[in-house]
Amino acid sequence: MLTVFSTDQLRHAGRGELHRGQLLPCFESPKRAQLILDELESRNLGEIIAPEPRGLEAVLRIHDAAYVDFLQTVFDRWHEIHPDSDAIPHTWNLRGTQSTLPQNIYGQLGYYSCDASTPIMADTWPAIKASADTALTAQRLVLEGQRSVFGLTRPPGHHATSDVFGGYCFFNNAAIAAQAFLDDGAERVAILDIDYHHGNGTQIIFEDRNDVLVVSIHADPAEAYPYFMGYANETGVASGKGFTLNLPLPEGTDWRRYQRALETALAAISRFAPEHLIVSLGVDTFAGDPISRFQLNSNDFSIMGRQIAQAGLPTLFLMEGGYAVDDIGCNVMNVLTGFEEAL
Ligand code: Q9C
Ligand code: ZN
Numbered sequence: 001m002l003t004v005f006s007t008d009q010l011r012h013a014g015r016g017e018l019h020r021g022q023l024l025p026c027f028e029s030p031k032r033a034q035l036i037l038d039e040l041e042s043r044n045l046g047e048i049i050a051p052e053p054r055g056l057e058a059v060l061r062i063h064d065a066a067y068v069d070f071l072q073t074v075f076d077r078w079h080e081i082h083p084d085s086d087a088i089p090h091t092w093n094l095r096g097t098q099s100t101l102p103q104n105i106y107g108q109l110g111y112y113s114c115d116a117s118t119p120i121m122a123d124t125w126p127a128i129k130a131s132a133d134t135a136l137t138a139q140r141l142v143l144e145g146q147r148s149v150f151g152l153t154r155p156p157g158h159h160a161t162s163d164v165f166g167g168y169c170f171f172n173n174a175a176i177a178a179q180a181f182l183d184d185g186a187e188r189v190a191i192l193d194i195d196y197h198h199g200n201g202t203q204i205i206f207e208d209r210n211d212v213l214v215v216s217i218h219a220d221p222a223e224a225y226p227y228f229m230g231y232a233n234e235t236g237v238a239s240g241k242g243f244t245l246n247l248p249l250p251e252g253t254d255w256r257r258y259q260r261a262l263e264t265a266l267a268a269i270s271r272f273a274p275e276h277l278i279v280s281l282g283v284d285t286f287a288g289d290p291i292s293r294f295q296l297n298s299n300d301f302s303i304m305g306r307q308i309a310q311a312g313l314p315t316l317f318l319m320e321g322g323y324a325v326d327d328i329g330c331n332v333m334n335v336l337t338g339f340e341e342a343l
Contacts, residue, residue, distance in 0.1 A: 001336055003040055003048045004138040005152040008130035009033060011123030012155055015086050018116040019291075026119070027291055027323040028168035033154040036319070039329025045150070045336055051133035052140075059132050061179045062172055062205060066101070067163035070112055071170060072125050077105050079122070086119035114159070114166035114226075124155075128170040131155055135173035135318055139180045142276060147343065148315040150336055151177070156320040158199035158280050159226060167197065167226060174280045174318050175205045178212050181276045187211065190274040192265055192308070193218070195282025195320040196292040198230025198246065202280065208240040213272045215265045216280075217258070219293065220248040243272075251293040255300040258285065262304065266311050277313040283322035283331040290323050301331045305338025315339070 010033060014026040040048065059068060078087040089109035093099040101111055131153045138151030157174055159167030178189045191206075193199040193216035206212040221230040236244040245268050247261045269277065283301065285294040296304075308315065317336065322328045 001046045001148050001150055001340055002141060002146060003045060003150045003152055004051050004134045004141070005033070005037060005048055006051050006130040006134060008126045009134065009152075009154050010127070012121065012127030013123075014119035014121060017119060018088070028155065028321075029325070030154075031325055032322065032328055033152060033319075035325055035329045036152060036332050039333045043333050043337070045333060049137075051130065051137035054133050054136055058136050058176055058180050058183075059171060061183065062162060062175045064163040067112055070108060071120075071128065071165070074105070074109070075120050075122055075124060078120070081105070086121045088116055088119045089113040090116060112164060114164050118166050118168055118170075124170070128155055131157070132171045132173055132176055135177045136180055138316055138318070139177040142314050142316045143181065143184055146314070148317065148339060150317045151319070153318045156282075157318070158193055158195060158202050158320050159197070160201040161204045164201070168321070169201060172201045172205060174199070174278050175202055177278055177316055177318065178206070182211055186275040188213070188272060188274040189276050189278065190215065190269045190272055190313075191278045191280060192269060193280035193320070194262075194285070194304070195280055196284035196289065196294060197225050197282070197321060198248070199280055199320075200226045200229040203229060203234065203244055206240065207234070207244050208237040210239050210243045213243050213245070213269065213274065215245040215247070215268055217247045217249065217261045217265055220250055223251055224293070249294070252295060254295040255297070255303070258294070258296060258300070259303070259307070262307055266307065269311055269313075274313065277311055277315045279308060279315060279317045280320045281317045281332065281335060282320035283328060283335070286322065286324050286327060286331055288324040288327055292323075298327060298330050298334055301334035302338035305335040305340075306342040308335075309339045309342035
């Protein structure tokens with residue numbers, strides 16, 4: 001399997017995130033991507049290629065122009081007033097009220113974000129731009145006939161909406177790739193999100209559409225981030241009714257229970273009959289993950305890859321979460337080789 005990755009994606013390296021009342025070292029670190037690459041290389045998954053640099057057209061199919069411009073310029077503005085820290089939001093809008101975009105940088109940081117876990121620094125922009133380019137190059141390779149491609153997207157994307165960053169995400173790489181498939185002529189694309197956390201950004205982007213099926217298996221939001229979305233009764237909006245499927249699972253979920261949800265997810269994807277499948281691949285379902293509470297082991301990820309291959313679809317894997325750095329390479333490699341072995 002080909003992998004797409006750019007070293008520019010390593011340049012986003014936050015000093016810290018607000019976690020349970022403390023400023024802790026960022027869980028979403030460049031080391032994650034480096035350790036995945038090391039494992040793919042040592043176990044010979046296949047060639048690792050750099051993304052083709054692209055303009056912003058495909059990003060702007062999903063994200064608002066003003067939000068993209070904000071991400072591109074906010075750190076320079078921050079740096080003038082705070083030369084020694086990352087930009088982190090700390091104030092948000094009141095529930096349900098329409099808000100005007102404030103002039104003030106703290107107001108704008110709150111306007112365009114949903115949490116204080118997602119710092120912005122000098123090289124955030126080149127990293128998130130390269131991550132989106134990685135998704136788009138991998139998407140094109142699948143379009144051109146590769147059975148599967150791994151876009152090692154980092155920073156991840158599934159919590160980002162058209163104009164909100166958070167949950168370590170800035171550009172929704174999976175949504176950008178899904179829209180690119182449609183713009184390249186596909187009629188239906190399915191996104192299978194197997195990150196521990198519900199992909200709230202992806203759901204919001206596509207919930208009123210019937211050309212992208214979004215299926216997500218995740219920790220019950222009653223107990224886990226992102227808390228406010230991902231419930232089973234969210235099934236889509238207007239003409240998107242029936243094209244969102246949430247399969248929340250309780251804390252402590254092991255492979256036996258997870259596998260049944262995955263079967264349900266894959267059956268729904270089969271019925272939808274998409275031309276392409278995008279897998280939002282998070283391995284934070286691993287038992288050793290420091291911020292998550294599922295119980296999957298490394299071998300389970302191989303079975304998971306094999307099961308996903310049974311869908312029989314051209315498949316684009318895009319990286320989302322996974323924070324147990326000692327095992328992240330092995331767990332990702334196991335999904336991808338499990339998939340390949342099933343072919
Ligand atoms: N520091 C992904 O896996 N933080 N994002 C929760 C607060 C947010 C996870 C604890 C977790 C986001 C892509
Ligand atoms: Zn996650």
